[in-house]
Amino acid sequence: xxxxxxxxxxxxxxxxxxxxxxxxxxxxxxxxxxxxxxxxxxxxxxxxxxxxxxxxxxxxxxxxxxxxxxxxxxxxxxxxxxxxxxxxxxxxxxxxxxxxxxxxxxxxxxxxxxxxxxxxxxxxxxxxxxxxxxxxxxxxxxxxxxxxxxxxxxxxxxxxxxxxxxxxxxxxxxxxxxxxxxxxxxxxxxxxxxxxxxxxxxxxxxxxxxxxxxxxxxxxxxxxx
Amino acid sequence: xxxxxxxxxxxxxxxxxxxxxxxxxxxxxxxxxxxxxxxxxxxxxxxxxxxxxxxxxxxxxxxxxxxxxxxxxxxxxxxxxxxxxxxxxxxxxxxxxxxxxxxxxxxxxxxxxxxxxxxxxxxxxxxxxxxxxxxxxxxxxxxxxxxxxxxxxxxxxxxxxxxxxxxxxxxxxxxxxxxxxxxxxxxxxxxxxxxx
Numbered sequence: 369x370x371x372x373x374x375x376x377x378x379x380x381x382x383x384x385x386x387x388x389x390x391x392x393x394x395x396x397x398x399x400x401x402x403x404x405x406x407x408x409x410x411x412x413x414x415x416x417x418x419x420x421x422x423x424x425x426x427x428x429x430x431x432x433x434x435x436x437x438x439x440x441x442x443x444x445x446x447x448x449x450x451x452x453x454x455x456x457x458x459x460x461x462x463x464x465x466x467x468x469x470x471x472x473x474x475x476x477x478x479x480x481x482x483x484x485x486x487x488x489x490x491x492x493x494x495x496x497x498x499x500x501x502x503x504x505x506x507x508x509x510x511x512x513x514x515x516x517x518x519x520x521x522x523x524x525x526x527x528x529x530x531x532x533x534x535x536x537x538x539x540x541x542x543x544x545x546x547x548x549x550x551x552x553x554x555x556x557x558x559x560x561x562x563x564x565x566x567x568x569x570x571x572x573x574x575x576x577x578x579x580x581x582x583x584x585x586x587x588x589x590x591x592x593x
Numbered sequence: 594x595x596x597x598x599x600x601x602x603x604x605x606x607x608x609x610x611x612x613x614x615x616x617x618x619x620x621x622x623x624x625x626x627x628x629x630x631x632x633x634x635x636x637x638x639x640x641x642x643x644x645x646x647x648x649x650x651x652x653x654x655x656x657x658x659x660x661x662x663x664x665x666x667x668x669x670x671x672x673x674x675x676x677x678x679x680x681x682x683x684x685x686x687x688x689x690x691x692x693x694x695x696x697x698x699x700x701x702x703x704x705x706x707x708x709x710x711x712x713x714x715x716x717x718x719x720x721x722x723x724x725x726x727x728x729x730x731x732x733x734x735x736x737x738x739x740x741x742x743x744x745x746x747x748x749x750x751x752x753x754x755x756x757x758x759x760x761x762x763x764x765x766x767x768x769x770x771x772x773x774x775x776x777x778x779x780x781x782x783x784x785x786x787x788x789x
Contacts, residue, residue: 376736402672408685409690421669435665435666435669436665439665450777450778450779451774451777451778452774453773453777454774454775454776454777454778455773457653457777458770458771458772458773458774459772465773470677470765509777512776512779512780513773513774513776513777514664514773514776516760516772516776517772517773517775517776520760520764520772521769521772525764525765526765528757528761528764528765529701529704529709529758529761530701530758532697532756532758532760532761533697533701533757535757536693536694536697536756536757537694537697537698540690540693540694540697543690544687544690544691545688546686547683547684547685547689548683549689550679550680550683551680551683551684551687554678554679554680554683555680558753570783
């Protein structure tokens with residue numbers, strides 16, 4: 369965030385002439401993308417697909433279709449939620465809808481942790497993961513549209529390509545860390561595609577998800593204009 | 594990670610958004626408009642402002658449906674077909690974001706000189722060409738990682754680098770009171786794509 373405020377990004381991309389200070393909504397959205405970029409790179413990328421594949425392979429051997437179905441649960445639930453929610457956000461305001469989405473994310477975290485850590489059968493794990501992915505989808509469907517509309521609402525026309533580039537940098541840059549941690553872990557414990565290896569990686573991720581709870585400075589972003 | 598993100602969701606406020614009249618065009622609006630602002634002149638063609646979001650949506654949907662059938666299964670392709678180890682696959686996914694960032698910044702710079710739409714068309718055309726190359730390599734049983742991986746990295750970086758330009762054009766051309774709806778429509782594309 370400090371880098372963005374000091375205009376470090378502007379040396380790499382074409383900066384709008386008029387401003388580097390924008391609404392707080394812009395900085396909050398960039399902070400959110402920074403966190404999501406890191407989280408997504410760790411668990412929703414390669415390792416989640418491989419984890420579901422291995423689980424499903426042990427269960428009935430139709431692993432590829434199960435990966436597709438679990439991932440589709442997320443997309444489908446997001447699809448059915450997003451469109452009516454987009455209408456509601458336009459009519460009643462974006463921020464109340466964003467708050468509902470935030471609550472949904474907390475529920476999704478709880479179900480996902482339970483699906484991975486609980487001592488249940490392979491079939492139950494897959495069912496729980498499908499439910500968890502559906503809740504992620506619903507929450508994302510509720511939150512993403514209004515958040516991005518609010519982001520666009522908070523930037524003057526003509527400056528948007530610059531701030532959308534900043535948003536993409538914030539999302540993409542931390543996503544390098546997930547694969548880096550995975551490489552270190554696989555190199556340390558054995559570089560092979562076994563269920564134990566993948567599980568170790570997923571659990572490490574879920575343990576460190578709790579660390580930022582003790583990082584209160586995130587909640588003090590200020591400086592409207 | 595998702596927990597602070599969930600709490601940050603409560604920090605967003607409608608009152609911090611700009612009013613419609615505060616959205617004064619300048620800087621990257623190099624696509625010209627008529628006096629009433631209802632017609633844009635893009636790449637020499639007259640396009641009504643109201644049709645721009647629909648054109649973007651259809652393009653986005655077609656791209657998403659096409660890449661949705663492949664992108665999610667690339668990790669498994671590298672694992673099962675190319676025979677890469679877990680750490681090698683992770684190394685690919687470490688390089689991809691860096692390549693994407695470089696391309697994104699380059700695309701934004703190019704767009705200032707040549708126009709946002711021109712930049713998007715050039716990038717998407719190059720991305721499709723690289724995807725076809727990847728398919729032809731696989732078809733010819735050339736599963737050599739030294740060839741397939743650089744092509745995959747370049748394809749992913751170039752196809753995804755135009756997101757800021759796409760979004761800025763969309764948001765510049767939809768009324769403030771319908772923006773959440775248009776963003777929600779992206780979920781249709783996201784479903785076709787089935788996530789990143």
